Amino acid sequence: MTSSDPTVQPVPASVVEQVDAADVTLSNPKRAVIALGSNLGNRLETLQGAVDALEDTPGLRVKAVSPVYETEPWGVAPGSQPSYFNAVVLVKTTLPPASLLERGHAIEEAFKRVRAEHWGARTLDVDIVSYQDVISDDPALTLPHPRAHERAFVLVPWHDVEPTAELPGRGAVAGLLARLGSAGVEPRQDLELRLPE
Template identity: 85%
Template sequence: MSDPTVQPVPASVVEQVDAADVTLSNPHRAVLALGSNLGNRLETLQGAIDALEDTPGVRVKAVSPVYETEPWGVEPGSQPSYFNAVVIVKTTLPPDSLLERGQAIEEAFDRVREERWGPRTLDVDIVAYADVVSADPVLTLPHPRAHERAFVLAPWHDLEPEASLPGRGPVAELLAAIGLSGVSARADLELRLPD
């Protein structure tokens, strides 16, 4: 005989719990690059990390040291320098949903897209998602320029010296080939893993 005081759990609640499950059944590993050169850059990067952790189906597993970088693709001195970092996440979100979440976080930090390589409060890029290789113009994987950007490779190498960029090779070799010109570690600054 069933107990009349026990009510079934609504399906919507079950779905919410499943989506936020900290165990993340069958997660994928993704590498994300973060950058900011407007406003309180360090606070913005930390806010982005915290927002990623607050995303159902995403857990931040590692956060790199902070690097300061000259703006890329523009005249020297025309923009403030960037703070850059790399985070590694485990996620059950598919790549396009992770991209949407990254863009929503950018918007929450007042990202404006007026010019290519323009100054920005926040940039969230998917560098690699598992071993996925895709030429989709909306989300090319791995990131089509990651192999030539020290501000991505250096912090990633700090986190995972043995890492490899799908289709391009070991991060250590890619970084050695381009060098660290315009990129410097900021040992005085620190980003933290979310609680």
């Protein structure tokens, strides 16, 4: 389903703007989009823990959190792993991209993320989808995320929380999603991630 489904309500832009206007704690912050995923352990608790850990990061404020979606694992045989819970978080930060990546890895490690195999199951995945309008081919951190435009499990929740979003170098998220479709990305309306206070 896409966010055009009347049962899935996107976060109103006015809510995001209100939070932005109220935040005077960061000087000249940059906007970043972070995708979260978990398919081991208590998936919802892990995603909430990641949101809270991001908010606890000096120089970073969580601005919006998407609805939770359940999806099949990417790049592996169907049924070979548990399904994922996915969400997208919008943040404002004074951290440079490399430091934001480092913080993401630290949060993954705090939740016992193991990098034993490519496309392996994981307790937590923290991916920087985009950072302001930065386009970079740096192998340590390619921006925007090189496969974000192919991943409905990133685009659907991002579109829900920011319907007018643009993926740098790729265009409007709504247009990317219209071409890609959203098969297999199922809204979990019984679950909710809290925006840190």
